[in-house]
């Protein structure tokens with residue numbers, strides 16, 4: 051049994067700007083776990099918003115007691131062990147949890163969506179994300195995304211209306227809008243959402259800072275499209291309270307600590323009558339394919355992290371014009387790129 055990991059810098063096709071940051075390169079940590087002649091893969095995409103760096107991931111992974119991973123089928127015990135180590139290490143935990151799942155699927159010789167009891171034909175279309183930019187660049191990106199039937203538009207800085215107008219100059223397809231906590235007062239958020247509703251926007255993600263749950267509850271009574279929590283969703287245990295203010299949650303394998311936790315969140319959110327989006331960070335095909343395996347269980351998919359990069363080190367689930375294609379390959383169904 052062995053566990054190897056290394057940092058890999060994902061290069062973005064376009065500078066990617068959201069309300070709090072702008073990036074050209076995203077460092078991830080790729081994990082390789084081998085046991086009984088089966089090699090399995092995992093990935094951490096650390097996010098500064100959640101207190102993580104490639105270095106903190108490497109430190110977490112280097113301190114693991116490998117004996118605790120000796121039976122990957124014990125997903126519950128392994129997750130308990132990873133949680134017991136403490137700290138802001140959701141993506142590092144996710145990397146191990148993904149590798150354990152990949153190993154199980156390979157051992158059983160079935161793709162993970164079958165292990166989850168999911169029907170791959172029910173996978174929703176994935177959005178393609180357009181980051182914040184000048185109107186000219188936004189229009190160009192929207193034209194380049196012509197094959198994607200639904201777009202996710204990042205807003206939350208001063209030029210929201212300009213961006214949406216630039217998108218609407220190029221297309222009339224449905225939009226989902228993500229403010230990434232960018233609107234700082236409920237009156238500002240209400241104004242923006244009422245305007246967006248007239249622009250064929252289907253839903254709004256994280257309009258205000260995660261801590262402003264009472265303001266979101268106020269907002270929800272005044273708008274007519276679903277409000278989805280993203281940055282506000284740390285774990286399973288946040289869902290009950292969030293269901294009093296939001297219509298849905300955005301689950302991310304990297305943010306929420308892996309596939310086992312994500313599945314529990316799916317069922318918990320359902321029990322609270324919430325809609326579910328499955329989102330991603332900028333990730334290679336390892337992380338995106340892991341999420342894609344769960345996607346038949348959710349309402350909305352936003353799994354485009356691997357199509358935003360130019361140097362994907364793996365192949366996995368294909369994204370054909372927004373449709374996620376899961377193969378019959380066992381486990382995650384990923385392989386190192388040739």
Ligand code: MG
Nearest residue numbers: 228255256280
């Ligand atoms: Mg989001």
